Amino acid sequence: MLVEVDSLDQVDAVRAAVGSAAERGDLPDLVELVPAARTVLVAFGSKTGLARLRDVLAAADLSRPASRSQREVRIPVRYDGPDLELAARTAGLGVAELVELHSGTDYAVAFTGFAPGFGYLVGLPEPLVQARLDHPRTAVPAGSVGIAGEFTGVYPRSSPGGWRLLGRTELALFDPHREPPALLVPGDRVKFEVVG
């Protein structure tokens, strides 16, 4: 079932409501719970889960933001990205002010996609809500920290990309041999820390 709502906050509320029902054991057949920008996919192993899901959704209060998870992830970033000056100019700020603004904000993982471990982080201050690059790069190095539209995020591995790049982290965002493999999961709170 694809649940469609009006905002990222409501997506988060649906994800949290379904996730807690699953943790309580109320949705034993749940296979996937996948939030995105305005929709949440809830997939079951059989059709019996759907009726239970309807009850969970009917009881969910979408008017209140979900309580944030206790998990806070800190990501050390060296702010030396190739688009730092472009982003600062667009924001009408100096580079130092831009770094302070980006690293001084609390973010949350709204959803993932594009590549394993790529989290779309929300909470970006208005001056940093900026367009993608006119000409996407064919290769963005792993660990690059960028902004695009209402999101900020970190590229888990080298890939093509059109986000404006502010810096880099040494942290591995995704490692299938690690438990858990993904550094960021939907609902996590995230802070960027300035390093050398």
Added chain:
Amino acid sequence: MRTVTVLATGPQALVQDLGRPGNAHLGVPPSGALDVPALRLANRLVGNAESAAGIEVLLGGLRLRADCSCVVAVTGPALAVAVNGRGRDSHRPVYLADGDVLALGTPADGLRAYLGISGGLDVPAELGSRSTDLLSGIGPAPMRVGDTLPLAVPTGLAGGADELGPRPVPDAITVPVLLGPRDDWFDRAAEQLAAGTWLVSPDSNRIGLRVTGPALRRAAEFDGAELPSEPVVTGAVQVPASGRPVLFLADHPTTGGYPVIGVLPAAALAMLAQARPGTTMRFRPIA
């Protein structure tokens, strides 16, 4: 350690089991065998759990040397199977002694054969599965000549009780499609899907089956509309800007920014796993 050694791979040979569903919220595709019934059958024939890891062989050509005694079975489309140059049947358990060489021919129709080996391939699991995911690079790399693949200890007995012969793969298929979630983005979606005839394109792979043929028209109110990225499932029929549908297979991205006009029932996916480029494809919409 029980092992087999790869002597030839053919166009592509991959470790596949039933995949790693349940990780889409991390951006990880489900992956796993494209023709699930064929992998399950190969495993049953050699006495494995149906979920054991086997080899998905694209267009035949695989040669393996057994480094221990084991039982193998080849399923999928009809193709020649030989042990030390002597012909054997597909779709039956075949005993290999230490040093025996198994060779798969090229199927006359269909695309993907499955090799089950007693015990199952025991390469390290990643996120609960041994499958190679070609989209995100999770799981073992595609097989190369000289690879030595570990086998787990067999737990069951190879049996002949479950023998099903190969079925011919048709050169024209009709694919059932459950309409939605975004069929309203298209001008009379069911009519357009039912009226068209498409050809499977050579650009198809484990990520998606691509087609050539008519473009699906958007409804006037959704002309040029942009869809915020939403989650997609295996079997989703996504319609990109070109209007030519893409049918998402096991290694599909977990989210997409184009509308999904309909979704194939899981039982229809095996048919796509075997559809060669040039296969004629029609849709049967289910409201």
